[in-house]
Amino acid sequence: MLTLLLRAKVPNDRYNRLMLAPLPLDGxxxxxxxxxxxxxVCTRILGDFGADVIKIEHEQAVDPIRMGRPIIGDGPTLNxxxxxxxxxxxxxxxxxxxRHPEGSEVFSQLVTESDVIIENFSSGVxxxxxxxxxxxxxxxxxxxxxxxxxxxxxxxxxxxTTWGPTAQALSGQTIMxxxxxxxxxxxxFSFMDHTAGYSAxxxxxxxxxxxxxxxxxxxxxxxxxxxxxxxxGSAVLDYTVNNRAWKRVGFPPGNHAWEPQVAPHNxxxxxERNGDDDQWIAIACLSDAEWESFVRVLKLSDDxxxxxxNDSAFSTNESRLRxxxxxDRNIEKWTRARDGYELMALLQSAGIKAAVCQKPxxxxxxxxxxxxxxxxxxxYHPELGQSTYDGVAPLLQLTPGSVRKASPMFGEHTDExxxxxxxxSSHQIADLRAKGVFM
Amino acid sequence: MGPLENLTIVEMxxxxxxxxxxxxxxxxxxxxxxxxxxGSPSRKIGPFVDDIPGPNRSLNxxxxxxxxRSVVLDYRNSxxxxxxxxxxxxxxxxxIEDHVPDDLPSLGIRYEEIAKRNTxxxxxxxxxxxxxxPWSQYGASDMTALAAGGPMSMNGYSPEDVPDAPPIHGKxxxxxxxxxxxxxxxxxxxxxxxxxxxxxxxxxxxxHEALSSTTxxxxxxxxxxxxxxxxxxxxxxxxxRTDPWQFPTADEKYILVFGxxxxxxxxxxxxxWLQNDGFGLQLDDARFDDxxxxxxxxxxxxxxxxxxxLAKFIASKSAEExxxxxxxxxxxxxxxxxxxxxxxxxxxxSRGHIVSVSISDANKEHEMPGAPxxxxxxxxxxxxxxxxxxxxxDDVLGDLQDHSLRDR
Numbered sequence: 001m002l003t004l005l006l007r008a009k010v011p012n013d014r015y016n017r018l019m020l021a022p023l024p025l026d027g028x029x030x031x032x033x034x035x036x037x038x039x040x041v042c043t044r045i046l047g048d049f050g051a052d053v054i055k056i057e058h059e060q061a062v063d064p065i066r067m068g069r070p071i072i073g074d075g076p077t078l079n080x081x082x083x084x085x086x087x088x089x090x091x092x093x094x095x096x097x098x099r100h101p102e103g104s105e106v107f108s109q110l111v112t113e114s115d116v117i118i119e120n121f122s123s124g125v126x127x128x129x130x131x132x133x134x135x136x137x138x139x140x141x142x143x144x145x146x147x148x149x150x151x152x153x154x155x156x157x158x159x160x161t162t163w164g165p166t167a168q169a170l171s172g173q174t175i176m177x178x179x180x181x182x183x184x185x186x187x188x189f190s191f192m193d194h195t196a197g198y199s200a201x202x203x204x205x206x207x208x209x210x211x212x213x214x215x216x217x218x219x220x221x222x223x224x225x226x227x228x229x230x231x232x233g234s235a236v237l238d239y240t241v242n243n244r245a246w247k248r249v250g251f252p253p254g255n256h257a258w259e260p261q262v263a264p265h266n267x268x269x270x271x272e273r274n275g276d277d278d279q280w281i282a283i284a285c286l287s288d289a290e291w292e293s294f295v296r297v298l299k300l301s302d303d304x305x306x307x308x309x310n311d312s313a314f315s316t317n318e319s320r321l322r323x324x325x326x327x328d329r330n331i332e333k334w335t336r337a338r339d340g341y342e343l344m345a346l347l348q349s350a351g352i353k354a355a356v357c358q359k360p361x362x363x364x365x366x367x368x369x370x371x372x373x374x375x376x377x378x379x380y381h382p383e384l385g386q387s388t389y390d391g392v393a394p395l396l397q398l399t400p401g402s403v404r405k406a407s408p409m410f411g412e413h414t415d416e417x418x419x420x421x422x423x424x425s426s427h428q429i430a431d432l433r434a435k436g437v438f439m
Numbered sequence: 440m441g442p443l444e445n446l447t448i449v450e451m452x453x454x455x456x457x458x459x460x461x462x463x464x465x466x467x468x469x470x471x472x473x474x475x476x477x478g479s480p481s482r483k484i485g486p487f488v489d490d491i492p493g494p495n496r497s498l499n500x501x502x503x504x505x506x507x508r509s510v511v512l513d514y515r516n517s518x519x520x521x522x523x524x525x526x527x528x529x530x531x532x533x534x535i536e537d538h539v540p541d542d543l544p545s546l547g548i549r550y551e552e553i554a555k556r557n558t559x560x561x562x563x564x565x566x567x568x569x570x571x572x573p574w575s576q577y578g579a580s581d582m583t584a585l586a587a588g589g590p591m592s593m594n595g596y597s598p599e600d601v602p603d604a605p606p607i608h609g610k611x612x613x614x615x616x617x618x619x620x621x622x623x624x625x626x627x628x629x630x631x632x633x634x635x636x637x638x639x640x641x642x643x644x645x646x647h648e649a650l651s652s653t654t655x656x657x658x659x660x661x662x663x664x665x666x667x668x669x670x671x672x673x674x675x676x677x678x679x680r681t682d683p684w685q686f687p688t689a690d691e692k693y694i695l696v697f698g699x700x701x702x703x704x705x706x707x708x709x710x711x712w713l714q715n716d717g718f719g720l721q722l723d724d725a726r727f728d729d730x731x732x733x734x735x736x737x738x739x740x741x742x743x744x745x746x747x748x749l750a751k752f753i754a755s756k757s758a759e760e761x762x763x764x765x766x767x768x769x770x771x772x773x774x775x776x777x778x779x780x781x782x783x784x785x786x787x788x789s790r791g792h793i794v795s796v797s798i799s800d801a802n803k804e805h806e807m808p809g810a811p812x813x814x815x816x817x818x819x820x821x822x823x824x825x826x827x828x829x830x831x832x833d834d835v836l837g838d839l840q841d842h843s844l845r846d847r
Contacts, residue, residue: 024632037655049628069656070663082663083656150771152813157786161771165674165684169695172778174673177594177609183685184693184775185607186673188593189655198620203812205627206466210442210817212634219815225781226792230811231611232778233502238486239779240805241498241798246777255582258610259485259499265582267605276667280605282586348577355579355587357606360661360668363589363651369574375648388662390652394625394644395569399632 023050024399028208029421031056031110032091033119033126035063037164037190038224039148040087041197043118046204047090048392048401054110054417055093057410059439066410072384078410080383085407089379089389093408094417095438098129103437106422107131111139113421115211116204120148123158133219142217144207148200152223162224164190171228172235175246179254192228199227234259255282256324262286263320264294267357268332270340280357281340283331283347288317293350298334301346305333341366364388381406414438441467442817446630447845449473449524449531450507453480454581454612455646456537456565457503459619463535463626464506465810465819469845471531471835472507473524475515478828479504488798494828501798501825502807509826510835514546521546523836529557530844533626537565540575550641560639561629565622569645579646584614588650593657595670597680606670617653618646673775682735682742685775686750692758693775699745700770701730708768716755719748782806796824 028051032043040055040063047053057063067076068083097103111117117136119126126132126147133145147153150162168174168187178185203220211217229236238244246252257265267280285291298306308314308330313323320327335343340356347354356362363370370376375391384406392401418424424432432438444467450460451473464470472479484499485492510527512520525548528534534550536543543549550562564570567579568587585591585608596604622644629640660668660678668676673695674684685693700706706727713719722745727733732741753761758774765772774780781787794809810819838844 022632024628045624070660072663082659086659086662151786152790155786155790157766160766160786161769162773163697163771166695166697166771166773169693169773169775171781172776173609173611173613174695174775175693175777176611177607178673179596179601179604179607182596182601182604183687184673185595185604185609186685186695186775187590187609188595188668188670188674188676189590189657190675191590191609191613191653194653194655195617195620198617198624199811202462202620202623202627203814205624205631206442207814207817209627209630209634212631213445216816218817221813221815222811223787223790223792226787226790226808227811229778229781229787229792229808231613231616233807234486234499235611235778236782236807237498237502237798237805239777240782240807241488242486242490244486245779252610255605255608257582260483261485265580267582267586267608269605280586282583282591282608284580284582286580348574351578353578353580353583355577355583357586357592358589359592360589360654360657361665364658364661367587369568369572369647370651372572373569373645373648375651384663390658391648393621393648393652394563394642395648396625396629396632396640396642398638398640399629401628 021402022399023402024396025049025051028052028116029114030054031114031117033117033121034148035120036065037087037193038196039118039120039200040065041194042148042200042204043091044087044089045197045201048403050401053091054114054413054421055088055091055408056096056098056107057093058095058097062410077383082384085381085384085387086389088407089403090405091408092413092417093411094414095411096414097437097439098131100435100437102432102435104130106418106432106437108139109422111136111143114140114143115208116144116146118146118148118200118204122161123149123151123153137217140217142211142215144204144211144217144220146200146204146207146220146222148196148222148224150224152226153221164193164224167192167196167224167228170225172232172246173228176232176235176252178252180250180252184252192224195231196222196224196227257284260286261321262317263324264291264327264331266328266331268328268335270335270343270356271338273339279340281335281343281354282357283352283354285352290352291317291320294347294352297347297350297352301334303334377403379403379406382409411438440817441465441820442814443468445845446533447471447531448533448535449528451534451536451538452565453537454484454499454503455567455615456535456619456622457481458616459563459565459622459626460507460535461503461505462619462623465821466814467817467820470507471527471831472504472509472826473512473514473527474509474828476511476513482828498798504825505796505821506823507826508823508831508835509829510832511829514548521548523839524548525553526839527835527844528553528560530839531560533561533563533630535563535565535622535626539578540564540566540570554639558639559633559637561626561633561642562639563622563626563642563644565618565644565646567645568647570643574647579614581612581614582608584618584646584650585609588614588647589654589657590650593654593668593670593676595672597671600672614646614650618644618649621649621652679738682746684735686753688753688758688761689755690757694753694758694761695773695775696749696765697771699733699749703730705769706730706733709770712764712768713748713752716752718752719745722748781808794821796821798824
């Protein structure tokens with residue numbers, strides 16, 4: 001814990017500016033019925049820019065990420081998951097039993113006071129509780145209702161479900177990542193939970209813009225698989241226009257380029273750092289001019305093992321593509337004895353696209369760019385102490401997003417929201433609580 | 440018509456930022472793509488129609504530039520064209536550009552000066568590392584961006600599958616697309632502020648920051664435990680090694696398995712499915728009743744045995760049979776499909792996800808993915824195929840002269 005405390009920085013200039021700037025989504029209220037990752041990523045973004053995100057929770061169906069690793073302490077308390085804290089900052093949490101008759105009434109009143117409702121249940125769940133879009137619209141005429149599901153709310157398979165990795169598999173991302181003669185490498189995290197969240201945020205912001213101009217709300221149906229499929233358009237067109245499927249000899253091409261077809265384009269081992277030998281630099285020469293710069297750098301680096309560079313086999317891109325294996329081996333002989341960050345600076349100063357394969361720890365502790373941009377922000381959390389978060393992308397010069405609050409304790413804001421949003425008295429709240437509405 | 444129909448956008452992007460303008464154009468915005476006479480760099484990126492390169496033959500360009508009009512202006516070399524560009528920007532609501540930070544200012548095209556005349560102008564700069572800082576002048580490709588931003592360090596192979604494998608670059612330009620998603624989010628948020636206040640602003644969209652925000656548990660693990668997570672084959676990178684998720688089928692595909700029944704009921708259902716085919720008969724032993732023992736990633740002998748029976752079961756069947764069989768048992772598994780296989784899936788077709796477009800030089804309608812989201816009253820719409828280089832120069836400059844750029 002000591003090192004974590006030491007990392008907490010004194011608020012800096014950018015931090016102070018962030019705190020003083022107006023929040024661009026101030027005044028927008030989001031009823032957040034989502035859990036796991038995709039939905040919460042969406043509402044994290046809206047909260048970062050100032051929307052009032054009210055996360056509705058229930059004791060009988062706790063968001064599994066509240067117990068998600070890393071857990072800090074001996075066992076889960078619902079409030080000590082580092083992962084939950086990371087994706088639920090800037091939100092409020094209330095406990096509400098929507099299936100209790102009076103809980104349903106409280107929920108109806110919250111709907112009338114909200115701009116957006118978002119959920120990521122399986123198709124039909126909210127409807128079965130009596131809150132389909134038609135009813136929501138009766139409660140609030142201009143409501144924006146966003147459902148995030150694996151397969152969308154229509155179509156023969158609408159009851160099928162996904163997690164991020166299955167959506168990646170079905171939409172083509174998994175098979176587009178890997179070495180040619182090995183199983184697919186896929187993605188080592190739920191890329192499509194992030195991306196479904198980004199797509200939902202975009203759709204909601206577009207619907208809000210339309211509402212602000214035209215006055216009407218609408219129903220957004222987002223399928224995680226479709227949000228993934230749209231990322232593969234070039235490969236689909238290669239099939240429909242050129243009749244060429246993705247799976248073919250040499251595919252997926254590892255870290256060699258797909259399009260544009262250029263070489264060198266790969267990752268190369270670099271010198272061990274801090275006792276960790278899993279160190280790589282990605283280098284891409286996208287044009288002949290970049291290759292010529294690369295040649296100059298290698299010739300200047302005063303290393304006898306670089307004489308291969310004069311071999312005519314490497315003089316044109318076409319020829320380099322044909323001799324990629326030996327090209328890569330030769331380059332790695334040069335990188336292997338050097339520090340990745342030094343190579344990155346050397347190559348970038350010569351106009352060559354190169355970057356260290358940074359691990360999470362590298363970004364937090366070493367990355368000078370994120371440090372310069374004052375990217376890391378620290379906020380106090382009652383069970384996790386001073387907690388560090390990434391900042392808010394992109395940077396809006398006039399109305400930036402900010403990290404103002406840690407993730408909420410389970411049900412932390414029930415009373416606050418009932419008083420402030422619905423105007424209930426403490427007597428009314430106690431009465432509802434006694435009836436089991438807030439659980 | 441989409442929700443953004445009253446927005447006029449000037450786009451000056453290559454592969455990094457053009458997807459952002461597509462997302463806006465596909466939802467109704469009037470996107471004017473300004474290109475140099477040599478054309479956007481993405482016109483040189485394949486695949487090409489019939490594998491023959493040419494400015495109007497790139498399928499990569501074609502996909503990422505729907506619902507845009509193309510205007511050629513030589514703003515690098517011609518004062519006259521530069522002034523026309525400035526006039527266009529003066530009429531616009533938003534500029535989206537992905538030039539290296541000092542490039543456009545060095546040509547006299549500066550947000551700060553233009554904004555003096557057009558105070559409501561939004562200007563979104565999409566750059567590899569952001570507009571300031573020690574790496575701001577650094578270049579990036581899709582791969583180097585995924586390397587620096589962190590996602591790549593989590594993708595790859597377990598040592599037992601491929602020893603000494605590097606971090607793997609997943610194809611599909613997902614770094615560019617992630618930057619574009621963040622650019623659109625920032626733009627729409629800034630648009631809301633403009634609606635309330637009339638104020639425009641600069642949106643500084645760093646691909647590096649967008650990707651650094653897209654690494655799931657990677658950061659929490661480091662921030663709370665000081666540990667980096669380790670790459671594994673086609674499953675989550677993790678502090679401890681976990682059991683495989685990906686299994687080969689009888690028809691030489693793979694199935695991605697996500698969970699084998701957390702509740703007692705779904706476990707029974709799963710077990711029966713295997714046992715009907717004579718696999719996993721030993722799973723009736725009481726030691727498999729504990730859900731924690733069954734959970735992959737804890738290294739129990741039970742979870743390894745389940746996996747070994749599951750592998751044999753999956754190897755005996757087609758991917759489609761396993762996929763449908765699992766989903767009918769409410770197990771969220773999926774086939775590892777090729778991108779085009781979405782076209783063959785009636786579910787997505789019936790939802791209108793597949794659209795047909797005519798492609799210049801190919802003279803035929805071709806299918807591709809359409810809407811990423813369905814908005815009930817302002818839907819996604821394919822109004823225009825990607826433009827040929829300079830196809831709309833005369834139209835747009837004529838409209839500019841008549842002050843009718845915004846009437847469509």
